[in-house]
Amino acid sequence: MYEWKLKDEIVDNGMCARCGTCAVVCPNDLLDFKNGPVLKDECLRKGHGMCLEVCPRVSSGKYQISIRENFKEEYYAGRGNFDGQDGGVVTAFLKYLLDNEKIEGAIVVGDECWKPVSMVVKDEKGLMDTAKSKYTISTLDALRDAGEMGLENVAVVGLPCQINGLRKLQYFEYLAKHGEELGSNGKPANLPDIQYLIGLFCTEKFEYDSLKNILQKYNVDIENVEKFDILKGKLVAYSNKKNASVKIPLDEIDITPGCRVCRDFDANMADVSVGSAGSSDGYSTVVVRTEKGDDIKNAIELHDEINLDAVSKLKNIKSERFNKEIKRRKEYNEPVSLYWLAEHGGVSKRADDSYFIRIRAKPSGWYEADEIEYVSKIAEEYNGKLKLTNRGGIEIHDISGFDAEEVALKLKNKGLLTGSEGPLVRATLACPGEGECGSGLINTTRICELMEDEFTEKPEPYKFKIAVSGCPNKCVRPHIHDIGFYGVRYPKVNDNCNGCGRCADVCKLEAISVRGTTSYTNYNVCIGCGKCIKACPNDARDIEKEGYMALVGGKSGREIVEATNMGMMGEDELVDFVNGVMKVYEKYADKPQRERLSSVMEKIGKGSFLSEVKDFKKEMDSV
Numbered sequence: 001m002y003e004w005k006l007k008d009e010i011v012d013n014g015m016c017a018r019c020g021t022c023a024v025v026c027p028n029d030l031l032d033f034k035n036g037p038v039l040k041d042e043c044l045r046k047g048h049g050m051c052l053e054v055c056p057r058v059s060s061g062k063y064q065i066s067i068r069e070n071f072k073e074e075y076y077a078g079r080g081n082f083d084g085q086d087g088g089v090v091t092a093f094l095k096y097l098l099d100n101e102k103i104e105g106a107i108v109v110g111d112e113c114w115k116p117v118s119m120v121v122k123d124e125k126g127l128m129d130t131a132k133s134k135y136t137i138s139t140l141d142a143l144r145d146a147g148e149m150g151l152e153n154v155a156v157v158g159l160p161c162q163i164n165g166l167r168k169l170q171y172f173e174y175l176a177k178h179g180e181e182l183g184s185n186g187k188p189a190n191l192p193d194i195q196y197l198i199g200l201f202c203t204e205k206f207e208y209d210s211l212k213n214i215l216q217k218y219n220v221d222i223e224n225v226e227k228f229d230i231l232k233g234k235l236v237a238y239s240n241k242k243n244a245s246v247k248i249p250l251d252e253i254d255i256t257p258g259c260r261v262c263r264d265f266d267a268n269m270a271d272v273s274v275g276s277a278g279s280s281d282g283y284s285t286v287v288v289r290t291e292k293g294d295d296i297k298n299a300i301e302l303h304d305e306i307n308l309d310a311v312s313k314l315k316n317i318k319s320e321r322f323n324k325e326i327k328r329r330k331e332y333n334e335p336v337s338l339y340w341l342a343e344h345g346g347v348s349k350r351a352d353d354s355y356f357i358r359i360r361a362k363p364s365g366w367y368e369a370d371e372i373e374y375v376s377k378i379a380e381e382y383n384g385k386l387k388l389t390n391r392g393g394i395e396i397h398d399i400s401g402f403d404a405e406e407v408a409l410k411l412k413n414k415g416l417l418t419g420s421e422g423p424l425v426r427a428t429l430a431c432p433g434e435g436e437c438g439s440g441l442i443n444t445t446r447i448c449e450l451m452e453d454e455f456t457e458k459p460e461p462y463k464f465k466i467a468v469s470g471c472p473n474k475c476v477r478p479h480i481h482d483i484g485f486y487g488v489r490y491p492k493v494n495d496n497c498n499g500c501g502r503c504a505d506v507c508k509l510e511a512i513s514v515r516g517t518t519s520y521t522n523y524n525v526c527i528g529c530g531k532c533i534k535a536c537p538n539d540a541r542d543i544e545k546e547g548y549m550a551l552v553g554g555k556s557g558r559e560i561v562e563a564t565n566m567g568m569m570g571e572d573e574l575v576d577f578v579n580g581v582m583k584v585y586e587k588y589a590d591k592p593q594r595e596r597l598s599s600v601m602e603k604i605g606k607g608s609f610l611s612e613v614k615d616f617k618k619e620m621d622s623v
Contacts, residue, residue: 004039005047006055011036013335014257015057018205019158020118020140021165022051024191027183033139035207050181050188054172056164057258061175062269062343064422065167068174068459071268074288075311076302077279089274089284089300090157090198091127096299097155098122103195105149107142107156118142120149140166147190155196160264163199167269170194174423174459177593196292199267201275201285203230203250203318210254218246229276261329261336263322265315272296278311285311330402338401344408345419345457355404356397358389359411360420360456361427363448364468365392374414382407391429391465393420417456423593425458426465433470434487440470441530442487442548447574454575460582461589462596472527472549477556479563482597483578484551488528488568489543493519496540503532503541548574552581552613553598553606561598564606573617580616584609 010016016036023033031051032038043049052058080092097103105122118141121127140162146154156166168175169191180188212222220237227238234247267273271293278285285306288294296302329336341347346358359375375394379386382403384396399407408418420427428451431437433444447468455466467478469486478484491503499517504510511525512532519540521532528549533541547568554563569577581597588604589595601609 003046004043006037006052006058007039007047009335010055010057010337013337015261015335015337015339017057017161017165017258017262018256019056019161019165021054021056021162021169024140024144025050025054025169025181025189027181027185027187027189029183029189033141045181050172050176053176054165054168056161056168057261057337057339059168059175059337059339059342060164061168061171062164063345063419064174064342064424064459065171065269067345067424067457068171069167069269069290071289073268075278075306075308076286076288076304077283077306078286078296078300078302079283080300089286089296090200093198093272093296093299094121094127094155094157095124097196097295098124098127102295103153103155104151104192105146105154107140107146107154107158109157118145120146120151120154143191143194144189146192151192153195154192155198156194157198157200158267159200159202159205160267160269161258161262163197163267163270164264166194166197173592179591196272196295197270199270199273201266201273201277201314203265203314204255204259206235207254207256214248214253215246218248220246260321260325263315263319263340265318266311277314278307280305326402336401338404341401341404344405345417346421347404347408347418348421349401350397353401354397355399355401356387356395357399357404357408357411357418358420359394359396360417361389361392361394361429363428363452364430364432364445366445367394371414371416375411375416378407378410391420391427393427419457421463423460423462424464425455425460426463428452428455428466428468429476429481430468431470431475433468437470439473439529439531440487441489441546442468442470442485444468444470444487447485447548447571450571450575451578455578455582458582461586461592462594464582464585464597466578472529478551478554480554480556480560481551481563482554483581484554484563485548485574486551487546488549489530489533489546490523490526490528491521491530491533491541492544493521494540494542496538498538498540500538502535502537506531506535547571550574550577552610553601555596555598564601564610566610576617576620577613580613580620583616584612587612 006022018036020033022037023031030039030041030043032040078089080088094106105120108119108121118139120142143156173179182188215222215237220239224239225237229236234249235253236245236247238245266275266287271290273287274284276284286296286302288296326336347355349355379396382399384398387395387397389395396407411418428448430444430448432440434440434442451466465481466483467476467481469476469478471487474486478486497518499514499519501514503519504512504514509525509527511522513520533543547570550566550569551563552566555561585597585600588600
């Protein structure tokens with residue numbers, strides 16, 4: 001048997017969803033998928049490759065995906081103009097997408113005597129041939145077939161686990177931090193772009209042989225079954241003989257082991273999810289979650305007469321089974337991948353396999369006393385320890401993976417946002433600022449609040465850091481951040497000056513000289529710290545100009561890059577400036593998780609980059 005990490009950690013431990021994603025992404029076609037994935041030849045990476053990285057049971061990747069997809073949840077009931085399971089909604093939607101050339105083909109599941117077969121369909125006839133629900137394990141082989149056929153844009157209909165795996169494939173570079181794995185031919189697997197993900201409600205998948213055998217027990221030949229349905233905890237098989245049906249308790253049929261560690265009933269990462277729960281006979285419940293999902297509103301007529309309690313009941317049943325299985329595995333010390341922790345921002349594994357939960361820093365790092373007390377009690381309750389981050393956040397370390405989600409939810413319920421890691425805008429770093437520090441010239445907390453209101457957890461190609469310093473001392477290092485601001489206040493002398501020299505005494509840069517009864521400022525040396533204005537005993541130094549010095553393109557870490565000074569701005573210009581920088585950065589960053597802002601500026605030329613930022617800012621100013 002060949003060494004394969006995914007087999008050791010997921011397949012052999014009953015965690016495998018049997019979604020088939022791993023088999024279609026392998027660039028060397030080393031995986032067969034029958035009743036699950038099987039390695040058919042030696043892998044040079046020992047499975048430490050794309051198959052592992054797209055697996056939805058290694059990590060769901062949901063948090064990073066959701067902030068990019070901006071998921072919503074709109075419930076409707078609808079039916080299509082086709083014969084099909086519960087109104088043929090999926091068939092009608094796919095026909096609309098094909099007719100309007102939004103896709104070139106659809107990846108659907110056909111069957112051979114109810115044994116699912118992955119298929120590519122490109123027309124109405126192909127859709128009609130697959131318009132019924134299957135309840136056993138299916139593959140995604142046809143996705144690869146579509147690529148070999150030269151199709152570029154497709155829709156995929158799949159179960160929740162399959163939708164999760166394919167979402168990870170869509171956002172692969174953001175999650176894996178590198179490009180697709182290349183095969184021995186120097187190319188990745190030839191797959192089309194997935195434009196639409198259509199999810200199906202799912203409580204569990206059955207083992208095909210078990211289903212076939214249990215039907216025989218009830219004197220039903222699977223070849224004579226016209227339709228399956230799940231109603232009130234029973235599988236209903238409708239036979240074409242004498243219009244008969246049998247109802248089989250679900251607990252008599254073997255389900256896929258990985259379904260016991262799944263709590264996603266309604267394919268919550270799909271563009272559109274479809275199922276019968278919550279709708280009247282002949283209709284389907286339709287859940288729209290993305291802008292692309294809104295296209296279904298053009299395909300079929302929808303209304304909002306939905307029994308949400310019926311949907312919630314099935315969600316809860318699946319969640320209860322999940323919780324029971326995880327509790328059992330914990331009790332018996334059985335392996336669990338804890339893949340669902342990726343649904344929460346700021347939850348990460350430590351070197352010792354325990355977890356830490358990062359709380360996004362509050363503006364300028366100010367916390368209420370009761371918040372600190374609450375975090376301390378949580379750490380004590382779960383035997384954790386606390387660490388203050390260099391951005392003013394708080395981390396709770398040494399948390400068991402089985403407790404990490406509970407801790408994250410408790411923090412959120414207290415109003416403490418977990419997150420600030422990964423390819424997104426990190427917590428804004430700031431010093432105490434004016435009114436808190438004697439050197440402060442600007443209200444740093446107010447600027448932090450502006451940044452946080454606009455950019456909290458905003459997805460970016462790579463981590464994006466903003467720092468705000470109250471004065472030119474730059475204590476929080478704004479010059480080595482992607483965006484930096486610091487307060488400045490430049491002086492001018494008035495008639496009250498008597499040449500006492502106090503201003504020259506306090507100037508650290510010796511930018512002031514006194515000649516006779518007047519002091520003079522060398523503006524080529526002055527940095528606008530404002531100390532001389534505060535120190536003058538005669539009120540002889542007024543403010544010539546003040547504001548926010550803006551810096552862009554700095555970086556620390558493996559390589560230190562000093563930011564470019566963009567000059568002084570007013571408070572009302574800051575948000576538009578940051579937006580402009582981000583827009584241009586997103587436009588040219590084509591290597592997610594590989595290119596910081598400074599790298600992109602270097603790639604296209606700092607002058608060209610900053611020119612586009614200025615053009616954007618002018619455009620916003622004119623609005």
